[in-house]
Amino acid sequence: MEFSIPQNIRSEHIRKDLLNRFSLKPDKSTNETRIYYDSFDWRLYRKKLKLFSETSSEGRKLIFCSFSRPEIKRSINIKEIPVFVSDFDSFIFRQKLAPVLDVRALLPQLTIQSKVTRLRYLNKANKICLYINIENPRVILSDNHYRLIGKRIKLIPVKGYTKTYEEVSSYLKEKFTVIPAAEDEYSVGVGFLGNAPEVFYSKQDLKLKADMASSDALKRIFLWLLDTMKINEGGIVRDIDAEFLHDFRVAVRKTRSLLGQIKHVFPVSIVEKYADEFAWLGTVTGPARDMHVYLHKFEDYQQSLPENIRPQLEPLRDFLNRKKKSEHVELVKHLQSTRYKKLIKNWGQFLSAPLELTAEIYNAEKYLKRVADKQIWKLYRRLLKQGSGISDNSPDEELHNLRIMGKKLRYLLEFYENIYPHSKMKRMIGSIKQLQNVLGDFNDYCVQIEALGHFEQQMSDESVLSEDTRQAIDLLMDFFRNQQLAIRQHFSERFIQFSDRQNRKIFKLLFKPDAIAGKVIH
Secondary structure (H helix, E strand, O other), X not given: OEEEOXXXXXXXXXXXXXXXXOOEEEOOOEEEEEEEEEOOOOHHHHOOEEEEXXXXXXXXXXXXXXXXXXXXXXXXXXXXXXXXXXXXXXXXXXXXXXXXXXXXXXXXXXXXXXXXXXXXXXXXXXXXXXXXXXXXXXXXXXXXXXXXXXXXXXXXXXXXXXXXXXXXXXHHHHHHOOEEOOOOHXXXXXXXXXXXXXXXXXXXXXXXXXOOEHHHHHHHHHHHHHHXXXXXXXXXXXXXXXXXXXXXXXXXXXXXXXHHHOOOOOOHHHHHHHHHHHHHHHHHHHHHHHHHHHHHOHHHHHHOOXXXXXXXXXXXXXXXXXXXXXXXXXXXXXXXXXXXXXHHHXXXXXXXXXXXXXXXXXXXXXXXXXXXXXXXHXXXXXXXXXXXXXXXXXXXXXXXHHHHHHXXXXXXXXXOHHHOOHHHHHHXXXXXXXXXXXXXXXXHHHHHHHHHHHHHXXXXXXXXXXXXXXXXXXXXXXXXXXXXXXXXXXXXXXXXXXXXXXXXXXXXXXXXXXXXXXXXXX
C-alpha cells in the first residue's frame, strides 16, 4: 500500500499527472504530526505493533495497528494521550494493549512530521474507491534536527474496489518507477534513533562461551546488570511507572546473588566490599517497591473480601498512596547520594579494568564451564538436601531459606544458559520456576500479613484508622493466612516434581564436575 518515490521526481508532478489521468478529487494539503508511543522497553515494537497519534487541522486521533496488517486499524478521537492501559476509555484499546503493556507507561518514542497531499478516486456514481496520500515525512530528532525518510505515496483502498487500487498502482509503477517501500515510516524512523530498542538486549547477547575465562564471563554478566541499573535510573527518579524500579532491583538482586556464588575469581576484598554495597542498595530501594506492589494488588485485595466490606478498605489505599510518595522522595535521595554514585562508578571501573592475577584468584582463568558446573552442582545438591528435610511441621523460615536458595540456582542457570544444551536448560529453568512459584507465593503472603499489621498500627498512630477499616484489614489478613496454608500444602508435590529421577539425571549429566570424562552433551 506504500510506495517510495524516486528522488528525482517531484511530488507535485505526480499529483498533477494523476489528476489528469484519473477521476480524482483533490483535498487541501495539510501538515501532519504523527507521534509513535511505546513503553520504555519497546514492548509494542517488539510485538510488531504500532500505536500513534495523528494531529492535523482536523483534530487528533490515536491509531493502533500491526506492522503486517497496517490497513486494519483501530482509531479513536482524543484530547490527551492515556499513560497507562487503565486510562483508556476504549474497551477495544484496553483489550489489545493490556496483554503487551501490562503496567508499563506509554512514552512518546518517535515524532514524524509530514506535508500530506490527499486525493480521492471517485467512480461514475461519485463514490470513493481509493484514497491517495502523497507525503514527504521527516523524523524529528533532538535539538530541532531532523532526518528525511523519503517521498512516499500511500494507496488506501476501499473494500470492494481492489481493481481500482491495482489500476492506479500499476500506472504509478510503470510511469514513475515507484517501488513498494522496503520499510514503513516507523521502522525507518526507529532506525534513525540508533540503538533504541536494542538497548534492552537479553542475556543471550552476552555471547558467553564455555571455554572463555571465568573472570571475563563474570565481568560481562556484571556489566550487563550494571547497564540495566543505569538504564532504569531516570525512570525511577521521574516515577514514570513501577517497572523501572522493579527491573533495577532485579539487577541489584542478581548482582548480589552472583557475588555470593563466585569463589576465587575476584579478590575477596572486592567481593565483600561490593556485596555489602549492593546489599545496602537493595535495602534502600525496597520500601518504595513494596508500595508499588501493594497498590498494584489493591483491587485484588478488595475482591478477596465480601462485597459490602470492600469500600471499608479505601482508607488503606489512601494511606498507601501517601506512603508511596514519601518513600519515593527517600528513594530519589539515595539514588542522588554520593554513596550511590561512587558505588556505580567504582564498580564499573573495576569491571572494565584488567584483572591483576594473583594466587588468591586461582579460578579467574579457568574455563567458564568448569566454574559454572561446580557452582550449579554444589547449589543444586544443597537445595535437594534442604528441601528433602522440610515437612508439614517445619517452620516457615525453612521454606523462606529454600526460596532464596532456589532463586540463586535459577539465576545461575539463566546466566549460563547459552553454554549448555538449550532444550535441557529450558526444562531445568522451567522446573525450578515451578518450585519457586509455590515458595514465592508462600513468602509473599508471609510478608503481606506482616506488612498489613504494620500499616494498621501506623494508621492507628496517625488517627486515620476507623473500626470498620480495622475489621476489613483483619479480615484480609485472615484471608492471606488461609491462602498461605493452602499453598504450603502444595509444596511437597512441587518439590517431588522438581527432584524427580529425570531431573536428577539431567542435572548430573550437565553439571556434575567430571561426571563423565571428556563428556560431550547434545
